[in-house]
Amino acid sequence: MDFANTALSALMTTMPPDQVAAAEWANLCLEERVAAPRQEVYETRMDRPAEWLDWHEAHLRYVQQDVRRRHPLSAAFEAGDALTPHIEANQELYRVERIDALLNDYAPEHSA
Numbered sequence: 680m681d682f683a684n685t686a687l688s689a690l691m692t693t694m695p696p697d698q699v700a701a702a703e704w705a706n707l708c709l710e711e712r713v714a715a716p717r718q719e720v721y722e723t724r725m726d727r728p729a730e731w732l733d734w735h736e737a738h739l740r741y742v743q744q745d746v747r748r749r750h751p752l753s754a755a756f757e758a759g760d761a762l763t764p765h766i767e768a769n770q771e772l773y774r775v776e777r778i779d780a781l782l783n784d785y786a787p788e789h790s791a
Contacts, residue, residue, distance in 0.1 A: 680710045680718070686727035687734070695731045703735070720745065 682688045691708060694701050713721070724741040728734035 680707060680713065682722060683719075684722040684725060684727070686729070687722060687725055690728055690731065690734055697731075700731045700735070703738075704731070 680691075682691065691704070694704050721741060724745065725734065725737045728737060
């Protein structure tokens with residue numbers, strides 16, 4: 680994703696060392712299908728993050744205030760709501776949530 684917000688652009692030039700932050704960074708880098716008006720709102724909510732933790736806190740506020748979700752979270756994603764009509768019929772879209780709790784429940788010998 681390309682940002683008009685220079686602070687966000689600068690933040691995206693270096694992957695954070697923390698694994699969770701690095702995964703969030705990768706998701707943000709790879710995001711390509713956000714409508715321009717939605718991205719504009721998002722960028723205005725981000726302020727000017729100097730560090731990844733600043734972005735994370737601003738992102739959580741954005742989600743709480745601007746993203747309508749249903750419960751459970753994995754049910755909140757519908758491809759029709761999020762994607763442009765140009766997605767090919769033969770493309771599959773997957774949403775991956777944190778699975779560490781699932782691994783702990785079903786495969787405790789493999790958990791970290």
